[in-house]
Amino acid sequence: MKQSIATKYSLIFLATLVLIVAAVLLGVRNLKTNVLRNEAQAVTAQVVAFRAWIANAGMIWVKELPKDFHDFLAKKEFTDTQGTTTFYGKNPALATRELSTIVNKSALRATFRVTSDQYRNDANAPDYFESDAIKQVQANRDLKFVEGYDQGNYRYVEPILVKENCLKCHGDPKDAPPEVIEKYGDKKAFGYKVGDVRGVISVKLPDLTMADILPTMANPYTIGLLIIAVLINFLFTRYSLIKRLRALTEGAEAIAEGNLDQELKYTKPEHSKDEIDHVFHAVSLLRSSMNIAMQRIMKGRKAGDL
Numbered sequence: 127m128k129q130s131i132a133t134k135y136s137l138i139f140l141a142t143l144v145l146i147v148a149a150v151l152l153g154v155r156n157l158k159t160n161v162l163r164n165e166a167q168a169v170t171a172q173v174v175a176f177r178a179w180i181a182n183a184g185m186i187w188v189k190e191l192p193k194d195f196h197d198f199l200a201k202k203e204f205t206d207t208q209g210t211t212t213f214y215g216k217n218p219a220l221a222t223r224e225l226s227t228i229v230n231k232s233a234l235r236a237t238f239r240v241t242s243d244q245y246r247n248d249a250n251a252p253d254y255f256e257s258d259a260i261k262q263v264q265a266n267r268d269l270k271f272v273e274g275y276d277q278g279n280y281r282y283v284e285p286i287l288v289k290e291n292c293l294k295c296h297g298d299p300k301d302a303p304p305e306v307i308e309k310y311g312d313k314k315a316f317g318y319k320v321g322d323v324r325g326v327i328s329v330k331l332p333d334l335t336m337a338d339i340l341p342t343m344a345n346p347y348t349i350g351l352l353i354i355a356v357l358i359n360f361l362f363t364r365y366s367l368i369k370r371l372r373a374l375t376e377g378a379e380a381i382a383e384g385n386l387d388q389e390l391k392y393t394k395p396e397h398s399k400d401e402i403d404h405v406f407h408a409v410s411l412l413r414s415s416m417n418i419a420m421q422r423i424m425k426g427r428k429a430g431d432l
């Protein structure tokens with residue numbers, strides 16, 4: 127390496143910068159997954175709350191069946207002085223499926239659905255990522271969620287466990303309400319015990335790409351701070367190192383040329399920890415010794431002349 131200190135230092139500075147950027151990007155990747163996971167968990171929390179709300183009531187009963195939401199589990203006639211009204215009952219899973227239809231059609235980033243390895247409704251069939259996640263949460267009950275990236279999407283899957291009040295429709299088919307048997311038969315999604323994984327809530331979010339992240343990172347503040355860092359490094363090498371080393375070279379050359387009276391400008395080692403000051407001091411001592419030696423030689427010569 128025969129390059130100047132300025133060149134060497136610039137290369138080191140560049141290498142440092144590249145390494146720091148790489149470290150930051152790795153950190154950003156983890157942060158990105160955290161951000162997406164938080165977003166997905168906010169969605170599942172809403173779904174869990176929605177299901178719990180309906181489960182507490184058993185079913186929700188509606189009077190109208192709009193076009194896309196004509197599915198129902200049970201039917202009840204209610205007669206009063208106005209006449210007879212029909213109410214349609216929707217169980218938590220059915221209502222959740224309808225909620226997911228609405229959410230997934232809206233412009234929200236997150237889409238969700240409830241699925242299971244033993245699905246009753248074909249619309250709830252799992253895809254390969256969900257099938258694999260269901261197997262994982264069934265094999266390991268401590269697993270609170272499964273996440274991953276798949277075809278440009280962040281995927282998040284959380285198990286739904288069977289509770290006591292689910293057994294009526296997912297335990298022994300003999301206990302099941304007739305409308306469940308009538309609609310889905312007595313084979314599908316029965317035989318569960320409390321604590322079993324009945325299914326999963328599956329959330330899909332578009333992955334955050336570097337094109338999404340970089341604009342937030344490259345704002346005027348970060349760019350300003352970077353320019354300041356470059357400037358500090360430039361000024362330090364230029365004025366604290368290179369300029370002083372040049373002065374030292376010039377001073378030493380002057381001494382070599384016999385110019386022994388020129389004082390070197392530096393801070394004395396007792397007041398400075400700077401190594402360049404120490405070199406200055408050494409050269410300055412050299413100059414004094416040469417001065418003394420020269421004076422002795424001159425004196426000797428004069429004495430010889432006499």
Ligand code: HEC
Nearest residue numbers: 217219220223242244245246247250287291292295324325
């Ligand atoms: C009133 C009967 C009933 C009860 C109680 C009930 N379910 Fe269901 N469950 C159903 C029906 C009917 C479906 C099919 C819904 C559909 O068509 O989307 C279903 C579907 C599901 C699904 C979606 C997968 C599939 O089969 O398509 C999950 C997950 C599920 N139930 C979990 C539970 C859990 C957990 C509980 C207890 C908190 C519970 N269910 C209580 C009737 C019930």
